[in-house]
Amino acid sequence: MSTPIKTSAKFRIGGRHYQMRLWTNRVMLFGSGAMAFLAIVPLVWIVVFVAQEGGRFLSPEFFTELPTPVGIPGGGVLNAIVGTAIVVGIASMIAIPIGIIAAFYAADHPNTPLGVAVRFGTDVLSGVPSIVMGMFAYAIIVLPQKHFSALSGGIALAIIMTPIILRTTEEMLKLVPRNLREGSLALGASEWKTTVQVMLPAAINGVVTGIMLGIARVAGEAAPMIFTAFGNPNWNTDLEQPIATLPHMIYVYAISPYKDWHDKAWTTALVLMVLVLGLNVLARVFTAWQLKKMGWH
């Protein structure tokens, strides 16, 4: 027969030990809550600050007009908005297919020499500073061609973007239950059909997230643009010519000695921020809709 365990008074509810535990819990909870709050302060601060500084000069013309020379009021950054879209578009067209298809290989063949090399290589590549990518693109494209171009900018950004997409997609594919793949193969599907028709849809959320992370990252890159797209105060859509981009525009405006260009730098920053955030929200809505359609919660 078992006897009830005797507890001393200090362990009972309201006892000394109980009080200690209660307060330790309260202190820790408050501490971790405070740190969590601290973590989001920079985000809120930046958004509010940029919105305040940039919002003062925001006007419809800012989106529809070309830049004006120093001292002339008005003007916009239409060329840089279009330029960013073109350069990021080139980068996406290169990086998305390469990143996703390579990710399938790496996820399916994790232990082959090539699979290991891909994982190691992309890890190293994503740690390389973006300015180095710019110099690289400068050396292999701009120098031989003897002129800056939108194309070289796109390629520099593609090199930055590929590892981000590749690693995110690979991690997401690994999370797809293995028995889905087996289920498809057991029906007599080839590896390729299985990948495209079962694995990719099942991992679509993660794949889109990876693409968005990649785009958000490169859309804000100014350093490689200095060596490649170079910037252009005029309207240009020719891929072989220098082109304006939003981050590079912010850089040029911000380091200038003129007050009105400083103001424009803030406004351009606001435009860039809203564009990237907007794209992210769109992607979330798209994937949420996809997931709902598949019944994948």
Place this chain on the structure above:
Amino acid sequence: MLTEQGTVPNNTLQRVRSFQRALDDNVHANDTHTTGIKIQVKQLNFYYGAHRALEAINLDVYANRITALIGPSGCGKSTLLRALNRMNDLVPKTRAEGEILLDDENIIAPNVDVVEIRRRVGMVFQRPNPFPKSIYDNVVYGPRLLGVNKRSDLDQIVEKSLRSAALWDEVKNKLHESGLALSGGQQQRLCIARTIAVEPEVILMDEPASALDPISTYKIEELMQELRKEFTIVIVTHNMQQAARASDYTAFMSWQISAALSFDANKAAQNAELNSGKARAGRIIEFGVTKEIFTNPKEKETEDYITGRFG
């Protein structure tokens, strides 16, 4: 007979009686009509790397019959099952020796089209694995791979397959909703429908009901008796009552060290051998008509397993 062997412990008696009841529920237990051999496994050895997982497997799978593979965990039941449609190819560094004849064609020969084998030998998995697609798209996935694209043909296949899987009445009004929205038992029947949509000759089932509740399990077993008319079925199960209730033939497998070491004698030496891992190869200890295996096993090891003295 098992129950007549002198004094038996009470729990053993209960266990044996539960198999007797299961056999009473088996509608085909006394069916002596013989059929042709659909799959013949001959002297199959199977390796994971250097480790021999299956040893000298000989097994006849009869057409339009249900063959159950039973045995303790780790004895290679699933490995053997997956060898029958080359699913083991997905595991790196595996190797098979011997022959597996599917209608006289050796399917482990190197020049065989694996995709074609898997179409002829379908598989239902332990955990229901519907694709994250609609019920309709799940069923037509296989037929579409085979080039069936006409809407009316696909509609027909969907209805026929879902009816065969005893799921049609439950889902006919929501064919375009996600397969993942169904209950576990319905998902498993959807997976069966998906498998029979490509009209395979053999269906392999890897513990198809182990993740399901008793009612869903019962439905799957009932369904198997229907499918038996058209398909040859091989099922791996840990549930011995299920084997007794639903199968025509049973193969008892075990990992065996050597014939010299019996499972009663010299436990210490046996454990030392087992722990060294050098001889844990799965073998078929006994194969026969289910009723015979459960009521009148010829091998002592089978008897020990069935009466619960081992495993």
